[in-house]
Amino acid sequence: MRNAKKWLVVNPNTSASMTASIRAAVTVPGTQDEVRVIHPDTGPESLESFYDYQIAAFETIKWVQNDQQTYDGILVACFGDPGLYALKEISTCPVVGIAEASFSTALLLGKTFSVIAALQKAVPMMSDLIGQYGLEKRCASIRALDRNVLDIDRDQDSIYKLFLTVCGHCVDDGAEVLILGCASMIGLKEKLEACLHVPVIDPVGVGFEMLKMIAASGLSTSRAGLYQAPPKGLFLLR
Amino acid sequence: MRNAKKWLVVNPNTSASMTASIRAAVTVPGTQDEVRVIHPDTGPESLESFYDYQIAAFETIKWVQNDQQTYDGILVACFGDPGLYALKEISTCPVVGIAEASFSTALLLGKTFSVIAALQKAVPMMSDLIGQYGLEKRCASIRALDRNVLDIDRDQDSIYKLFLTVCGHCVDDGAEVLILGCASMIGLKEKLEACLHVPVIDPVGVGFEMLKMIAASGLSTSRAGLYQAPPKGLFLLR
Amino acid sequence: MRNAKKWLVVNPNTSASMTASIRAAVTVPGTQDEVRVIHPDTGPESLESFYDYQIAAFETIKWVQNDQQTYDGILVACFGDPGLYALKEISTCPVVGIAEASFSTALLLGKTFSVIAALQKAVPMMSDLIGQYGLEKRCASIRALDRNVLDIDRDQDSIYKLFLTVCGHCVDDGAEVLILGCASMIGLKEKLEACLHVPVIDPVGVGFEMLKMIAASGLSTSRAGLYQAPPKGLFLLR
Amino acid sequence: MRNAKKWLVVNPNTSASMTASIRAAVTVPGTQDEVRVIHPDTGPESLESFYDYQIAAFETIKWVQNDQQTYDGILVACFGDPGLYALKEISTCPVVGIAEASFSTALLLGKTFSVIAALQKAVPMMSDLIGQYGLEKRCASIRALDRNVLDIDRDQDSIYKLFLTVCGHCVDDGAEVLILGCASMIGLKEKLEACLHVPVIDPVGVGFEMLKMIAASGLSTSRAGLYQAPPKGLFLLR
Amino acid sequence: MRNAKKWLVVNPNTSASMTASIRAAVTVPGTQDEVRVIHPDTGPESLESFYDYQIAAFETIKWVQNDQQTYDGILVACFGDPGLYALKEISTCPVVGIAEASFSTALLLGKTFSVIAALQKAVPMMSDLIGQYGLEKRCASIRALDRNVLDIDRDQDSIYKLFLTVCGHCVDDGAEVLILGCASMIGLKEKLEACLHVPVIDPVGVGFEMLKMIAASGLSTSRAGLYQAPPKGLFLLR
Amino acid sequence: MRNAKKWLVVNPNTSASMTASIRAAVTVPGTQDEVRVIHPDTGPESLESFYDYQIAAFETIKWVQNDQQTYDGILVACFGDPGLYALKEISTCPVVGIAEASFSTALLLGKTFSVIAALQKAVPMMSDLIGQYGLEKRCASIRALDRNVLDIDRDQDSIYKLFLTVCGHCVDDGAEVLILGCASMIGLKEKLEACLHVPVIDPVGVGFEMLKMIAASGLSTSRAGLYQAPPKGLFLLR
Known part of the structure; x- marks a missing residue:
């Protein structure tokens, strides 16, 4: 032991x-x-x-x-x-x-990943991070819910439909793996996987x-x- | 449990x-x-x-x-x-x-990794693999011992000095993490780390x-x- | 002689x-x-x-x-x-x-090429291949007919309209040259060129x-x- | 006016x-x-x-x-x-x-630039920065004096010979433009240019x-x- | 003085x-x-x-x-x-x-730029130029007005609406900075900035x-x- | 016929x-x-x-x-x-x-090519060309004889030894295929191949x-x- x-x-x-x-x-x-x-x-x-x-x-x-x-x-x-x-x-x-760990994991599950961000502002921020890490070739897209972090944390249920839509767009972008790009999104993995049929990474x-x-x-x-x-x-x- | x-x-x-x-x-x-x-x-x-x-x-x-x-x-x-x-x-x-897992792990330990190959022939083969995985930006170098796999498996001790030399060249190439690029190299991690002061990944x-x-x-x-x-x-x- | x-x-x-x-x-x-x-x-x-x-x-x-x-x-x-x-x-x-030969030829005919694949599943497979060959900068897009190989081989005529549509999307993607990405598509070159006004590469x-x-x-x-x-x-x- | x-x-x-x-x-x-x-x-x-x-x-x-x-x-x-x-x-x-401004300027003076860093530790740090800015294709090399910032600031004269050596290596690396990669190096531009015959960018x-x-x-x-x-x-x- | x-x-x-x-x-x-x-x-x-x-x-x-x-x-x-x-x-x-100067400037104002071209033919030409300069990572898109240079020079006003539309598409592409990619577009900077709320570079x-x-x-x-x-x-x- | x-x-x-x-x-x-x-x-x-x-x-x-x-x-x-x-x-x-044709051919013969240039000045020129063509990943190195074009044309024999040395350096750089990067080098293919044991491309x-x-x-x-x-x-x- x-x-x-x-x-x-x-x-x-x-x-x-x-x-x-x-x-x-x-x-x-x-x-x-x-x-x-x-x-x-x-x-x-x-x-x-x-x-x-x-x-x-x-x-x-x-x-x-x-x-x-x-x-x-x-x-x-x-x-x-x-x-x-x-x-x-x-x-x-x-x-x-948790971002670098999510990327490293995603590499083993599919050829490409997409990241779901909270606000639109986070999209170029994550793009910059992925570029800094030298992983842009494996990134299919980054898409935002356009909701702020605390609202997501408070009220995942009421914006779940929005999650599904945005994640669906990522799959259309060619994403083979989805990464929930904010710690506020904890707990959505199983629910989203059941609908979307691709692995969903809960970064924490x-x-x-x-x-x-x-x-x-x-x-x-x-x-x-x-x-x-x-x-x-x-x-x-x- | x-x-x-x-x-x-x-x-x-x-x-x-x-x-x-x-x-x-x-x-x-x-x-x-x-x-x-x-x-x-x-x-x-x-x-x-x-x-x-x-x-x-x-x-x-x-x-x-x-x-x-x-x-x-x-x-x-x-x-x-x-x-x-x-x-x-x-x-x-x-x-x-074990190659993809080693790369994913190396990403979390340092900015760059080098791979130690067995034969010289494996150097372009690994370069091709790293390119296919889209990770060339994180690779500092690939260097070969110029020994075949079975000889390494049989006789790690007698070529240990060669290991140290080749790994040292990788560190000079800017490698922050070393990956033992062959399953025959199992068991050298601790010994090499003690000499080289960089993390050494045993891929298996x-x-x-x-x-x-x-x-x-x-x-x-x-x-x-x-x-x-x-x-x-x-x-x-x- | x-x-x-x-x-x-x-x-x-x-x-x-x-x-x-x-x-x-x-x-x-x-x-x-x-x-x-x-x-x-x-x-x-x-x-x-x-x-x-x-x-x-x-x-x-x-x-x-x-x-x-x-x-x-x-x-x-x-x-x-x-x-x-x-x-x-x-x-x-x-x-x-025939894939590598088609890419090498396309490079001489235009700045960018697109590949027409049979099934959707082939799209990431070809993307992986083009990445392995280090030619992604010259690739405008990869698009699938979403038909399996044997059906295409058997019945080119009845899916010719679909060919035209998919090839047209590739031209919209910026493709200057089209590559028929399956040996089952032999023989469509002239017909497609006459409609699309871009070179079409028959890989075989x-x-x-x-x-x-x-x-x-x-x-x-x-x-x-x-x-x-x-x-x-x-x-x-x- | x-x-x-x-x-x-x-x-x-x-x-x-x-x-x-x-x-x-x-x-x-x-x-x-x-x-x-x-x-x-x-x-x-x-x-x-x-x-x-x-x-x-x-x-x-x-x-x-x-x-x-x-x-x-x-x-x-x-x-x-x-x-x-x-x-x-x-x-x-x-x-x-001053780093981003130096890179933007260097792009207009030559195809490639090298950066002279103070400590060896700064070499991967600048490489990371250049990667984050998406400019790695224009960077010939990054080389360190292996002196700390305050020593350089205090005593440019006594390490001038070292400057010349390191800058010379950068020119051998193919650098067409040199960038003094630390604010402590202010004032060396003219002297180095006279010896090295390439433009030297004083970042401040x-x-x-x-x-x-x-x-x-x-x-x-x-x-x-x-x-x-x-x-x-x-x-x-x- | x-x-x-x-x-x-x-x-x-x-x-x-x-x-x-x-x-x-x-x-x-x-x-x-x-x-x-x-x-x-x-x-x-x-x-x-x-x-x-x-x-x-x-x-x-x-x-x-x-x-x-x-x-x-x-x-x-x-x-x-x-x-x-x-x-x-x-x-x-x-x-x-003026193209290289515009790119160098844009790098300091935002992460990404788009270029507005005159004719559609100029789009791949500018893409080739940006690739030759090694700056493709910073380019969000290149879009054309589909008007020839002399018409734009003669009649900026009547095609101003078209400018707004095309520039708007560039912003949707993720452009943080716009570059007017033709000397015929001189003088539109302030007007476009007032509408689009992103910096517009007048290349001359x-x-x-x-x-x-x-x-x-x-x-x-x-x-x-x-x-x-x-x-x-x-x-x-x- | x-x-x-x-x-x-x-x-x-x-x-x-x-x-x-x-x-x-x-x-x-x-x-x-x-x-x-x-x-x-x-x-x-x-x-x-x-x-x-x-x-x-x-x-x-x-x-x-x-x-x-x-x-x-x-x-x-x-x-x-x-x-x-x-x-x-x-x-x-x-x-x-003949440059683009040589590159397209080299892609089919090996993973990497090197180019032998006449003057040192041609090295960055060819690097720029290869970058413009988007093929830098397949290029192992570019090396110059440091002789001008007309001298090479006039007197291939007396500089043949230099050719061998420079080509040998390219093979050490990892080149699997060599390209004679000047029309003045016509006719050296067979002789060099016999010594170097890699394919040599005569571009004309x-x-x-x-x-x-x-x-x-x-x-x-x-x-x-x-x-x-x-x-x-x-x-x-x-």
């Missing part, structure tokens, strides 16, 4: 409701692992711009830096992967973002499984190259 | 020695999962050309098609992923190749973890698009 | 009707060249999946390997180029696939001309790199 | 010495323009990691957001363009980063000229798409 | 009306700079094919080569940048094309500002690599 | 010696085809810059436009394909450039075979898209 592990799951926004949904998604009955799910003390309640990302990333980094505990892995549970590169630099355990669940898989394989972030630790060390953040 | 699962791990070549190494790499003490590790009845003893791949893929497909059992997932344990697309088409459970172990992770996430191969089931069904293979 | 040459044209499926059409397309009245058109002894009657490709490639390789004759060139007459890489590895004469005819052109130029497959002969030689296939 | 304009130039790190060099580089005798050169109140003294970038970006955004003045344009004077996307989102005047000077050129053309950041203003408005930053 | 400079602006076609519009667009009241705006003695009145480009480029090169004067910079004021590479080779001052004005910006930065075309001076010197052109 | 055809082969430079070599390379004993090999009346004696290309292209276009004869195909026999796009626009028969011979192959397939340049005829027709060139 493997030893109990300790995981940190960070919701970079400050919505307690979203943190609660994330906590539910990463709780694994039947293991003795400890999963700590937190959000930073301050910052935007939802992340819908690079401006929001910058604040949330800063607050998340500050939280993680000042935390005294040791983890077997850290999950960043916002689909834009805000602050991810910096968190990889300063952590000795593996750090995974998949991100957590991927983090555990990396740790189980005895792997962690490379300390050479892009994620090399900050040469001058850490700056005092209070 | 999750139910016991049943996995099929296929070594597409017919080397009993490599099948044994693969079996050792995917055995998980402490679970009740059943892992069946097989190789096809006939075919090349090692796979070092597309010609070898075609025969091995055919024999593997025939074996899988004629097998009566049901699995929770299938792992193809040869780094060229021979026959992978066809196996995805004809299987209802998730099918993962990582492939198996990735397969379990996909199943644990309730995901499977997309039945739309590239891997749609053969329209005319299966052909009788005896 | 150049010496008479001897060509092998392989239809990788087992449809006698398609083999006959292919034979008609490569017969050159007025030369003394010998053109041998064959199909393997067993295998799928049409190739519409990677599964079909794997079986057909295996049977084709076995046929070629066991054949005692010497050729000046070999043409693989299925648009997916199944088994092409392996056949290039094991042959000393030039081997050309073009593939055969390209093969002869390579031989006439004193060229053959490179023995270095991707198509280097199998290091361990051939495996006994019976 | 055009009206006097007011520019803000932000040094995102807190080195007073670098702020002074930047101020010297953007002072334009003979105009009545006002150029305000500032650095944030707190944060790293030099920026050599994504961690540093995140803190500096946050502090810069806070400074800009809380500033009461109106500008005709804002220049972000650190070669990693930290916080640039967010600053574009929240500003109504044009905002330019070029960035400032580019900003003025955009304003002079009556242009500003697009408010549609990637840089659309934050949907929920600004968050109180104190 | 900087010294007065002398600029050459070449309209490569022979339309006196377009030369006049170009002259108006580059006249800068309040400076003592001299701007000479010319067109070649003979050649097509508008440039709508590669054939036209070849003649216009030849005549432009001849004109420039035989001109006795010295300039601080040369602007090629046709959106296809005809003859640009050759003019860069033979000039010691900076030479800028932007090209001229970019040229001055390069000169002001003490930069010029690289003499190494692509634009190296003709090895055998100039050919007598009369 | 097919009817006799009439071909035009244009050497765009004015070297009589090179025209003679080209004539020898395209003469086909045993056919009744007529092959007319010409060079323009005036222009540079060899083409080593874009400046040279512009003049040669103009003179070639003028020659072709004013010629009264009808051809079954036109070959442009300079490796830079100067004026090719315009010649395709104005010709109703197929027009092929291959270009001519490709042209005949296109005509034999009943194909010609697309009249839609990039090569659509000039909308305003031809300009009087005297």
Whole structure:
């Protein structure tokens, strides 16, 4: 039997409701692992711009830096992967973002994936992220519900029809796999798969499984190259 | 506690020695999962050309098609992923190749990876594969030991120095993660990591973890698009 | 006067009707060249999946390997180029696939080409092939008739209207050249060109001309790199 | 005569010495323009990691957001363009980063550019940035002096020989234009050009000229798409 | 106060009306700079094919080569940048094309740009140009008015509605910045921006500002690599 | 027996010696085809810059436009394909450039090709051409002899050793096929192949075979898209 592990799951926004949904998604009955799910003390309640990302990333980094505990892995549970590169630099355990984990998983399930975004504004943001990750060839499309994150979190049911329509357009774009591109969309996987007959990736669940898989394989972030630790060390953040 | 699962791990070549190494790499003490590790009845003893791949893929497909059992997932344990697309088409459970699984994992550990191949001939073959998967932007280099697969399997120790040299060249190429690009290289991960200070991916172990992770996430191969089931069904293979 | 040459044209499926059409397309009245058109002894009657490709490639390789004759060139007459890489590895004469030959020709006729596929399932398959060949920048689109291969072979006339519609969509996509992406579409070139006013490539005819052109130029497959002969030689296939 | 304009130039790190060099580089005798050169109140003294970038970006955004003045344009004077996307989102005047401005200029002077970085760690960071900007085809290479930013700023003379060597390697890589990839390298342009006979871009000077050129053309950041203003408005930053 | 400079602006076609519009667009009241705006003695009145480009480029090169004067910079004021590479080779001052200058500027204003072309024929021509410049990732779309150049020059008002429609389609394609892809479209910038709420680049004005910006930065075309001076010197052109 | 055809082969430079070599390379004993090999009346004696290309292209276009004869195909026999796009626009028969024909052929012989250029200046020029054609993924490298075109034409023997060295470097770069990137290199194919054991493409011979192959397939340049005829027709060139 493997030893109990300790995981940190960070919701970079400050919505307690979203943190609660994330906590539910990463709780694994039947293991003795400890999963700590937190959000930073301050910052935007939802992340819908690079401006929001910058604040949330800063607050998340500050939280993680000042935390005294040791983890077997850290999950960043916002689909834009805000602050991810910096968190990889300063952590000795593996750090995974739910967007990058979703893309890595999608690659194994089909040739192409589409991402369902909340607001239209997120479409070019995700396109930029996929380009930065060098994965544009595997992306069929990015489409938005045109609803804001908190509304989706609050009221998945009433916009479910809209979900179906937008996901259907993605399938028409050639998507073989769908990725729910916002942590607010937790829990829609099974329902959508039953209607659409393509795999639907719930990024929080998949991100957590991927983090555990990396740790189980005895792997962690490379300390050479892009994620090399900050040469001058850490700056005092209070 | 999750139910016991049943996995099929296929070594597409017919080397009993490599099948044994693969079996050792995917055995998980402490679970009740059943892992069946097989190789096809006939075919090349090692796979070092597309010609070898075609025969091995055919024999593997025939074996899988004629097998009566049901699995929770299938792992193809040869780094060229021979026959992978066809196996995805004809299987209802998730099918993962160790090359694609290694690339997906490497994406999460660093910006770039290099692949260590056995023979020089494998270098353009892997380059072709990475291009087919649309991941060339993340590949720093592919370098060969210039030793054949069975020699590596038989005698890892005596060529360990060569491993270190070739891996060192990859790090100079900018690789942040190294992938051992042949199932014959099982077991070198820890030793190489200790010397090279970058993550080293053992493709069989990582492939198996990735397969379990996909199943644990309730995901499977997309039945739309590239891997749609053969329209005319299966052909009788005896 | 150049010496008479001897060509092998392989239809990788087992449809006698398609083999006959292919034979008609490569017969050159007025030369003394010998053109041998064959199909393997067993295998799928049409190739519409990677599964079909794997079986057909295996049977084709076995046929070629066991054949005692010497050729000046070999043409693989299925648009997916199944088994092409392996056949290039094991042959000393030039081997050309009708898909790759069609793409090479299209590059000289216009900036962009579109491919007309039989079934919808073939669309991502051809996209994968074009990506593997590194030619995606020259591809305007891939569109399917949504008819299976044997129906097209049997009944070109009754689906000619559908051809016109699909080809017209390709022209709207920006295609400057159209490629008939299935050997079952032999013979539609002139008729479609008269309506659509863009060059239409009949892959079997073009593939055969390209093969002869390579031989006439004193060229053959490179023995270095991707198509280097199998290091361990051939495996006994019976 | 055009009206006097007011520019803000932000040094995102807190080195007073670098702020002074930047101020010297953007002072334009003979105009009545006002150029305000500032650095944030707190944060790293030099920026050599994504961690540093995140803190500096946050502090810069806070400074800009809380500033009461109106500008005709804002220049972000650190070669990693930290916080640039967010600053574009929240500003109504044009905002330019010195890295993006240097790339845009280099495109007009030669087919390929190389970037000279300070530390080796910056090489993959700049490669990531160039990939994010979609300009990798125009980049010949990125090479590091392997000296930290503050040392370069303090002592350009004693490492000038090293500059020449590294720049020479870039020319051998095929670079037609060189970009000094750190604000600490201000002032080396003429000296290097005289030795190397290729254009050398001093990013601060070029960035400032580019900003003025955009304003002079009556242009500003697009408010549609990637840089659309934050949907929920600004968050109180104190 | 900087010294007065002398600029050459070449309209490569022979339309006196377009030369006049170009002259108006580059006249800068309040400076003592001299701007000479010319067109070649003979050649097509508008440039709508590669054939036209070849003649216009030849005549432009001849004109420039035989001109006795010295300039601080040369602007090629046709959106296809005809003859640009050759003019860069033979000039010691900076030479800028209005297409390349527009692309470089657009990169700083948004993630993606679209180009509005005159005739449909120009769409693949511009696509080819953007591909040659390696900027296809930043291009959202290219759309044509389907009007010829001289008609647009003569009658902007009556086709303004068409402009709005086509530009609107570009915004739907995801364009964050619009580029007026023909010198005949001078003067529509402000009007279109007011309706469309995205930056609109007038290539002649932007090209001229970019040229001055390069000169002001003490930069010029690289003499190494692509634009190296003709090895055998100039050919007598009369 | 097919009817006799009439071909035009244009050497765009004015070297009589090179025209003679080209004539020898395209003469086909045993056919009744007529092959007319010409060079323009005036222009540079060899083409080593874009400046040279512009003049040669103009003179070639003028020659072709004013010629009264009808051809079954036109070959442009300079490796830079100067004026090719315009010649395709104005010709109703197929027009092929020897560079594009060499690339199309190389694609069928190996995964990657390298090009041997004359002067170093040609290296970025060919890189630009390969990028414009969208084929960079198949190009292993471009290397120069650093000798001018006329010297190579005059004295192939004395620089043969240099050829071997440079070609050897290309093979080390991973080239599976070599392309002699200048019409002055005619006749070295067999000698180099015997030493280097990879296919060597002589562009004039291959270009001519490709042209005949296109005509034999009943194909010609697309009249839609990039090569659509000039909308305003031809300009009087005297």
